[in-house]
Amino acid sequence: MAESIEDQLGRVPLFEGLSKHQLSSIAGLTTRLHEDEGTVVAREGAPGNEFIVVIEGELEVRKGDEAIATICAGDYVGEISLLDNRPRTATVVAKTPVIVEVISRPEFAALLADAPEVAQEIMARMAQRLSDNAED
Numbered sequence: 001m002a003e004s005i006e007d008q009l010g011r012v013p014l015f016e017g018l019s020k021h022q023l024s025s026i027a028g029l030t031t032r033l034h035e036d037e038g039t040v041v042a043r044e045g046a047p048g049n050e051f052i053v054v055i056e057g058e059l060e061v062r063k064g065d066e067a068i069a070t071i072c073a074g075d076y077v078g079e080i081s082l083l084d085n086r087p088r089t090a091t092v093v094a095k096t097p098v099i100v101e102v103i104s105r106p107e108f109a110a111l112l113a114d115a116p117e118v119a120q121e122i123m124a125r126m127a128q129r130l131s132d133n134a135e136d
Contacts, residue, residue, distance in 0.1 A: 005030065005101065008055050011074050014125045022118050029111055030101040035094045042092040050102045057098030062091045070095060079126055082108050130131020 006023040009015050009030075015023060030053070030062050035041060041052060041059065051061075053076045061069040061077065068090065071077055077092055103111075112119040 001134075005032075009053065009101070011072070012053055012076055014053075014079065015078055016119050016125075017086055018118060019120060022115065026103070026111060027101075027116060029103050031104075032122060033100050035100065036092050037097055040091060041098075041100065042078060042090070042093040044089065046126040048078055048088050049105050051078040051082050052076060052092070053101045053103075055099040055101055056066050056093055058095040059098060059100075059134065060093050060095040062093065063089075073125060083126070087108050091110060111130075120133045 001132070005027040006020060009023050009026055011019065015026060018026070032055070033041075042048070042050075046065065053071050054071055056073055059075075059077070060067050061071060064123040073094070078088075081088060082085065082103075
């Protein structure tokens with residue numbers, strides 16, 4: 001039996017600990033995309049209008065011409081630009097064929113406004129991620 005989108009999202013660190021109902025609300029906002037190897041899913045300097053969760057495959061994060069990270073299933077990118085409206089800080093390219101779930105800025109904002117308990121959980125995890133990145 002295929003795994004549900006709620007189960008897949010529940011393994012994403014940003015959404016860990018959320019209830020099935022909360023995960024279902026998030027799943028209702030996502031758009032699933034299948035991208036080929038080499039596809040640019042986010043471009044450095046472009047507006048950050050979506051949050052991307054990797055379901056299958058790998059994405060490579062690049063600053064200029066340098067690969068700086070690999071994003072695998074369960075990882076995510078783009079959450080910071082959804083909150084502060086900054087341009088993308090890196091380019092993200094499909095290293096392999098990938099399946100991603102995408103949440104747009106308006107959908108993400110609606111989720112935070114409509115479900116304050118979800119917003120609180122997500123914000124706490126984002127703050128932790130920012131703190132962890134600042135220490136690197």
